[in-house]
Amino acid sequence: MKRGSPMERSILLISDNANLLKRLKQIMVDWQVISSPTYLPDFLLNRDGQTLIILDLDHFNGLGNRPDTLILMRQQFTGPLLAIHHQKLTSAMVYDIFDRFHFDELLSLEMPNRELFARIQQKIWRYYQPQAERQGILNLGQLKVDFKHYMVTVAGRQLTMGPVDFRLLVFFMQHENVVLTRVQIAEGVWRNRRDSTLRAIDSHISKLRKLIEADAKRPQYLQTVRGFGYIFTTVIEGEKQGV
Numbered sequence: 233m234k235r236g237s238p239m240e241r242s243i244l245l246i247s248d249n250a251n252l253l254k255r256l257k258q259i260m261v262d263w264q265v266i267s268s269p270t271y272l273p274d275f276l277l278n279r280d281g282q283t284l285i286i287l288d289l290d291h292f293n294g295l296g297n298r299p300d301t302l303i304l305m306r307q308q309f310t311g312p313l314l315a316i317h318h319q320k321l322t323s324a325m326v327y328d329i330f331d332r333f334h335f336d337e338l339l340s341l342e343m344p345n346r347e348l349f350a351r352i353q354q355k356i357w358r359y360y361q362p363q364a365e366r367q368g369i370l371n372l373g374q375l376k377v378d379f380k381h382y383m384v385t386v387a388g389r390q391l392t393m394g395p396v397d398f399r400l401l402v403f404f405m406q407h408e409n410v411v412l413t414r415v416q417i418a419e420g421v422w423r424n425r426r427d428s429t430l431r432a433i434d435s436h437i438s439k440l441r442k443l444i445e446a447d448a449k450r451p452q453y454l455q456t457v458r459g460f461g462y463i464f465t466t467v468i469e470g471e472k473q474g475v
Contacts, residue, residue: 240264240282240395246271247288252316252341256286259349269295271305282360284352285309286339289317289325302333310423312336312355372405373453373466375444384444391443396421400436401444404454404464413461437462 243260245253245267253267263284269291285305292301306313315329316339329335336355339348370377374387384391384401393401403420404412412420418429441448457463 242266242282243284243286244268244272245286245288247286247291249288249291252288255345255348259345260352271301282311282356283309284312284314284356286314286316286352287335289315289321290319293319299328299333302335306334308424312352312359314339314352314355316341318342370402370405372408372464375401375405375453377402377405386444393440393443397436397440397443401440404462407464409463409465411457411460411463417461 241263243256243263243265245256245265246269247253247267248269253265257265287302287305313335314337315335318341321329326338329338336358337351339351343351368379370379376385377383378385382398384393384398400417400421403417407420414430414433417433418424418426422429437454438448441451441454444453445451453464453466455463455465
């Protein structure tokens with residue numbers, strides 16, 4: 233990721249309520265807010281930044297959608313998933329929103345903008361901020377990740393990498409000495425396990441090796457475990473051979 237480049241931050245509003253869209257754009261000024269009357273699974277693929285989904289329950293219920301759609305939504309999306317409504321909800325629906333569909337928050341259109349912003353912002357913090365705040369700097373071997381500035385250096389040399397490769401490197405570093413399958417990598421970095429994603433992993437691994445390894449053909453950090461997947465390991469010079 234280039235130094236100083238902003239992380240993409242997007243909100244998908246599932247609604248046909250133009251006034252609600254306008255309101256969210258006014259209070260979430262640092263986010264790109266888009267709307268769609270239907271759920272867009274493709275919106276979730278290869279997201280290079282932070283993503284939030286807000287579902288308009290009045291709109292959803294008016295279309296006569298099946299509850300299975302909400303289950304599928306949660307299965308496909310591991311980020312902040314919020315519902316918003318104006319019409320009165322039954323107690324059973326409220327329980328289902330949290331217990332069955334596993335939404336993170338239930339908002340009301342009657343909330344003032346300040347409360348609406350605070351509740352949305354808290355969920356964003358819950359999903360996307362703690363890692364950067366807790367870890368700040370992540371060091372393994374000669375690799376250093378600065379979460380505050382989204383910078384990576386190896387042996388003091390700053391690397392230029394895209395957001396997907398940044399997430400991939402961090403994912404490996406957070407799972408040091410753990411053999412990871414392609415499916416685990418796809419779910420952890422791309423949040424899906426589609427065949428197209430699984431095929432793309434090897435290409436991203438090759439690109440990452442060229443960035444962080446002294447010799448990409450004899451990797452020391454990012455090694456192949458044949459028949460299983462990959463392992464990221466901190467190398468003490470001379471103790472291990474690349475694969």
